[in-house]
Amino acid sequence: MRLTLDDDQQDLAEAVTRLVRRRADTLDLRASIASDRGYDDVLWTTLCDQIGAAALAIPEEDGGAGFTLLETLVVAERLGAGLTPGPLLGSAVLAAQAVLLAAGPADRARLLPALAEGRTIGTLAWADRQGRWRTDGSDVVAGRTGDEWLLSGTATLALDGAEAELLLVVADTPDGVGLFEVATTAVGLVRTATPALDPTLRFATLTLDRTPATALTTDAAAALARLRDVAAVAVTALQVGAAEAALGRTVDYLTGRVQFGRPLGSFQALKHRLADLFVQVESARSMFLAAAWAAAHDPADLPFRAACAKAWCSEAFTAVAAEMVQMHGGIAITWEHDAHLYFKRAHATAQLFGTAREHRRRLLRHV
Known part of the structure; x- marks a missing residue:
């Protein structure tokens, strides 16, 4: 175990700090919060293009930079210092790691390169109505009609869920808890922005009513x-x-x-x-x-x-x-x-x- 950053990780932290400070001269924190997406999309694009913020913990064979979660967490710590809003937690950590940990090779190859670029924002709809992130299921239930999966239920506290382009949903199946992909235009899907105590975080509630979905796995526990x-x-x-x-x-x-x-x-x-x-x-x-x-x-x-x-x-x-x-x-x-x-x-x-x-x-x- 190492309780200090090495030289490369320290350089990474300093580079993120410089980018955030430089961009703050153009668009400050409150202006970022008040924007349509709730964060500075120019800063996010710069972080992804120049530093690879969204790609650090994604393997090279899946379109990422091939580093580790530690480097991603170094970036998160520096963004936290300035309360900088952005999709790092919801997309680059939650959504990307959900695909990495639960999906098969074909789905990883299909989904991860876009997340690594940072131009596709992902969200993971997981928390139940009580705001609990359970590992044994959720308040969304998946059932099969022929070869098609249909999801019904409600998931809360989906980070950046109202604007995300990739929707991942945790749902109960007859075989256990599963992870599903839902199209943003799917029938029966309603995304509702949820006010938050912290204005730098954006949440959404996803309501599904017999919504078609693609199973990434039915054994995600x-x-x-x-x-x-x-x-x-x-x-x-x-x-x-x-x-x-x-x-x-x-x-x-x-x-x-x-x-x-x-x-x-x-x-x-x-x-x-x-x-x-x-x-x-x-x-x-x-x-x-x-x-x-x-x-x-x-x-x-x-x-x-x-x-x-x-x-x-x-x-x-x-x-x-x-x-x-x-x-x-x-x-x-x-x-x-x-x-x-x-x-x-x-x-x-x-x-x-x-x-x-x-x-x-x-x-x-x-x-």
Whole structure:
């Protein structure tokens, strides 16, 4: 296990940071959120063309760059630092990994090259009506009429699901849980955008009523178990990047803001609070890197590492975001300041792919 980035991965992180900052001079975060797709499609295209962001974890034989999930998670961490919206989590991680883990060679060759280019956005409709990402099924049921599969039911919290061009749906079959592809123009399909606490994340609810579908597999339970862990680690990447950025912005504010004739950051009580936050952020980074390494190189250790990381990083980021609001004072509760965006990202990602309590329960079962 390695808890630091090598030189190439560090260069990758710096390249992503430079691209995000350069593009922010043209289209800032709020303008990206307000756009039709909810993210800066020029930045996304640039990340895919110049860095291969969507292709990093896809094998070369399937049209990808042939790296590992660790490199994709490095990109996610840097995007998380700026709260940069985009389809990396929903398309390049969830949809692409679902195809890689569950589909056969022919379907991988058909679907993955377009996802790797980043010009086709995929979504995975998996969560049930209670917002649970189950590995034993979903609220969508698949039945056969002759040689045709028909899906009926509802899937919630599909990332970028309202605009995605590739729709993947988890559904119960008579033989077990399956993974299906649904055409965007299929009969009986309704996609409804779902308002989210975090405006940088876009969700949709997919309702299917005897909707024709193509089966990628009818035995996806093992693939979904691994995918849930991969998704949890990807969320911790977003959390660690954002927590580090929020802490950095808070330190900058306290060192520049003068009150009672001295910088606020010089008061010992605030120094102690910042020191505690620093320990939480650095611990979260170590947890994330351990889980990212397991996702890329040690599948047997992944369930344990993913549960540890998701539980710790969720609570660490929530603590940093709350203190960011407190230490910025009145300015932090204005719409113009970004503190509320970090606060919303912290609470939203704490729920994605399992809460800290759920993952601690998984740890107890593991032990």
